[in-house]
Amino acid sequence: MKIFQITLLFVFIVATGASAQQTLTLAEAVELARLQSVDAAVALNELKTAYWEYRTYRADLLPEVNFSATLPDYRKSYNLYQSEDGTYKYVRNNSLRVTGDVSIDQNIWLTGGKLSVNTSMQFVDPLNTPGANRYYMSVPVGVTLSQPIFAVNNMKWKRRIEPVRYKEAQAAYLENVETVTLKTIAYYFQLLLAKENLGIALQNKENADRIFEIAQARRKMGQISENELLQLKLSALKAASTLTKEQSALNGAMFRLRSFLGLSENDNIDPTIPDLLAYPVIDYQDVLAKALENNPFAQNIRRRQLEADYAVAQAKGAQREIDLFASVGYTGREQEFKTAYQNLMDYQIVQVGVKVPILDWGKRKGRVKVAESNREVIASRLKQEQMDFNQDIFLLVEQYNNQTEQLRIAGEADEIAQKRYNTSVESFMIGKINTLDLNDAQLSKDNARAKYVSEMHLYWY
Template identity: 85%
Template sequence: MRIIIQKIKFITLLFLFSLATEVSAQQVLTLSEAVEIARRQSVDAAVALNELKTSYWEYRTYRADLLPEVNFTSTLPDYRRSYNLYQNDDGTYKFVRTNSLRATGDISIDQNIWLTGGKLSLNTSAQLIDPLNNTGAKRYYMSVPVGITYSQPIFSINNMKWKRRIEPIRYKEAKAAYLENVEIITLRTITYYFQLLLAKENLHIAEQNKKNADRIYEIAQARRKMGQISENELLQLELSALKAASNLTKEQSALNGAMFRLRSFLGLSETDTIDPVIPEMIQYPVISYHEVLEKAQQNNPLAQNIRRRQLEADYEVAKAKGAQREVDLFASIGYTGQDQAFRTAYQNLMDYQVVQVGVKIPILDWGKRKGRVKVAESNRDVIVSRLKQEQMDFNQDIFLLVEQYNNQTEQLRIARETDVIAQKRYNTSVESFMIGKINTLDLNDAQLSKDNARAKYVSEMHLYWYYLYQLRSLTLHDFGKGMDMDAEFERLIME
């Protein structure tokens, strides 16, 4: 039996030595530092930033649709060698061989008119026709120095007007979602950090328990020789020493696993070793439900999401109603000229006007268009009902979270006092056992209470920070500084 105990001691000493060497190479990392690293270089941070960039360029694309657009269209060259049907003066037909070279070019400035949904274009163009197969025929130029074209749907939906209402809200939602995602990254960092911190504390507890178990077993052997304890109690203490050695190995594995998760989330190297420390507690004032709800309704992306989805539902109804009948107006005016020389083709100009009104009114469609309107209206009613339910659930979650946060301060205070008392009780129990005043059951109970109290304290601290940052993620408001959260979005996007 003594040989077994000596081997256990030797293995434990080697284990503790390697652990001490490892700890000496560890880098202390505070909670705030871990949060900063996660926000800067974690995979989740990169995903959140890329989602923001996507929304930004979608918004920029919408803004570009409101600005004039310059386009150049050209066909260089357009060579044709074929047979075309030709009607003679007497009414007969024949096929005529053609061999021509053409070239066209057009420059236009197009502007969407968001107020009416129409489109205004200012254009200039030139065209060359060279009949290659006709001896003596000369090339001709046709020019349109200036032309103005306007197209306007009469009853159809004004897409640009709806976009002016929806797209800014969508971009605000994206910016709020980015800030929320940053806070969610903080929440995950807090979770992984406290998992590592709890594993570290459990390992420290396991080391102390192993040390005390070996010490108590040595004393128990001496007391057994003097007949002060029974053989059963001695064997029980021996099992406690073996259990403490096994638990030490298990807690070391748990620490390595927790460190790997945090290290992977932060994007650190596998050679980096993290030494977490218990963060300093910041006492925040009691937060009221109405204050949190007001900030959440102002800043949370859900508020923008609800507005956007309501507008999109109305937009679908408007599109279905606009498709019931279609009337389009097209008008074009300008000047044109033609000649055998390019320069003179821009002289002796003649004006031209084109006005077209296209009408498409369904006479009999068996209620198809009316059915589409009813479907869109029904979908809108469903969305409105869902949005109301989501808002109610959101308010309820906020209420519960505020209650949990405000109660957590007291829970943390109680856990801290319990931890101190349990540690004192254990120290007293060890001394009492050594002088024979208590038995092994009382000692094991004191040790278990000490371990549970320490784990409870770390867990309650984790919940305190988690509830606080969950409130921040819902409200996008820093209750410590008393101000809403913001970011330099332009700088982030251009990085």
Template identity: 40%
Template sequence: MTMKKVFVLLAIFCSTQAFSQKPINRLTYSEVIELAREQSPQAILAKHRFRAAYWEYRTFIAEFRPAVTLRGTVPQFTRSLVRYQNPDGTYQYIEENSNTTSLGLSITQNIGLTGGQVFINSNLERTDILGSNSSTSYLSSPVSIGFSQPLFALNQLKWSKKIEPLKYEEAKRTFIQSLETISIEATRLFFDLAMAQQNLETAKLNYSNTDTLYKIAQGRYNIGTIAENELLQMELSFLNAGNALSEAEVDLLLKKNRLKSYLGLNDDYDLEIILPDSIPNFDVDFDRVLTLSKENNPQILNFQRQLIEADMNVAQAKAERGLNANLFASFGLTQRASDLHNAYVDPLDQQSVRIGLTIPILDWGLGKGKVKMAQSNREVIRTTIEQSVTDFEQDVFLKVMQFNRQDDQVAIAKKADLVSQNRYEVTKQRFLIGKIDVLTLNVAQTERDQAKQKFISTLSSYWQSYYQIRRLTLFDLEKDAPITTDFELLLK
């Protein structure tokens, strides 16, 4: 053995010894799933994604509620030359030093039905002329009521009322689905570690067995009851068992670190997991799973939202193509005076009406092209969604078929594991009394190891399939109840 290999083995030994000296945290499968759903970095990210969606929805709701705004300018100082008209009609430029202070209060309300806006304003402005001819004046607008209304433009508020509630419901379902995705990944890492634990136990057992059998083979070779090639075969098995033991120790450390990292656990504790001793025993019906998936899966809501957004883009392109007009009207009261009190005495009325028009005369087909592109994009989205729905249904069918086979697969793998262990013990005893050769013993050992790995792998497949069904339906078919969560708690 080279010095490099010696150092590697020493490093492995020291690291495993140091790791094993830590207090052991033994976790069951259900505890690992619970930790992953509550404190894993992925769960925290899912929570913050939902919070962002919630505040986006709250912003949408706020657009339909009155907004109160206070505006002010304190102060606005101006020093400039202004043109002044003399009584004889001539003009002269005089220097003006002024300070203006203003305060205004406005209440606005969007109108979802029309896309317009109504408002109520109240303003007060004070102007101080500085210098030798100093003076103070007030300009008040106690109340001004009006509205602004686009006449032919896209009603964005109307479309938002269709899209935003769908987006928020999609976000809630996506959060629940993300927890099931986390459970699937935690399941994979759990059984990867379970496989690594079992491989290490098997490697230790094989190393011990091959050591014993190699010593027995040496004794038999010395008395001439076995050939040299059988002795060499046993020596090779012993060396391979030692190598497999080193690899299993390193692999176990790697799988532990991966699971601990995913669960957000610190390094103060070693980790050991306990395999579940049972599985739920139930089958699922394809038609029911498909119905629940179409009712609950956020992907279906996403398809609906895409179609609505495509319709909105077509409507927007059509609205921008032709005549655009904006109507603005207001009625209010105003007064000016040299003191604050008189600025609110006998106010005068003031009105304003304005209609702005935009009429495209020659655009070389630009507007028509935008409409055609929006319509084509809508058809592309509709066709893509139809294909996606078909793929979705096929995916549901495959996952249901896979799940309904898993319980039988687990039972078969468990039975095969027991049979292979018994066969190995029988084969080992027959080898010890010289009835079979070393090759037959190695085959029995390999089949025993593979059966144990197959059992753990089948358990992993079962639980991943279990959570895939939950992820599709957002429904607990075992308990016959929808999967829910306290969304209010997520916002705290």
């Protein structure tokens, strides 16, 4: 009865473990990784960041409406005042001010200036000051232009750089998604190889135990030596040790894939060897054209070139500074709000600021030379990176076109090695080969199977 209960418990545990086992194909693993892996989420958030940075740049090209106000500005203090006779005295200030301003600002990307149209109102109440009256001052409309003359046009350079940067981010997102696929393939085949190795280890242990039992019987009949028997016993112990090690390797590979896919620890994944698809032979020039169109490398090259040119333009623009500021409009000043917009007076303000270095010991010129030298360095690096990029694509195309044949050869070698091992086991049973030949056949079988799974990994990768 006790043995029966233990047997039922064992069957229940096995059945429970089997129910938690789920077969997961390579395509399903890739889909899970793209949907819920941490790497996929990071890639998506990086694309969102780039999108909002691009939206911010686009917003700089559009008119911006701003409202500013001080509600209220109350002051009770003493201010130093100089009379007409030159004497000083402190004057009490007890006032309430309220100001409001609405402006429409537009960056001028063609010239790098800024144009603003504004309207404002200011109210001042002296608050208990004898003989003082409160006033309203209005600016119904005012137009202001601020324009740097020789400085670098930042908006113009942004119009060149930011679209390229956003295209680079979009291409980088696609590349990151494919990187998630590559990681999934690597983890999946690590688990698949661990599963195959565990199966090999289990088969080897069963065969080693069976061969050792037969060898014990043959030793009693004097057909083999004591040395051969001990060697077979060591082989059985080694097979048992290898089985334990491969079980741990399987658990580790399953944990890595499960963690990457965002699955729970209760999910036991059973990988399957994917069906082989017949892919066409590809041409280097076609692949290179596609890579330059879709890979972020091409946009990265263009962006870094533009940024190097931008740095030179900034250094040259900082050699001298001339800024133009002009403001025109109308204003009114009355004691009543409704009359503050009557009897308007015009106003004009024109300012030209100049800052030209007379003696800077070549500092600004040096900055220009540094920027130009950096641009030359970047150009040389980009040229080398372009050559390396093309070479990498060429090698990938060659490996891709040869991998199908490599996989076919590895599969055929795996079948032959397995048949040789089975034949060697049968030959050893009847005493036609020794233990060295049997161990060699087993090692060849194990290596051929691992080589086949490895070549399949490279094929899909």
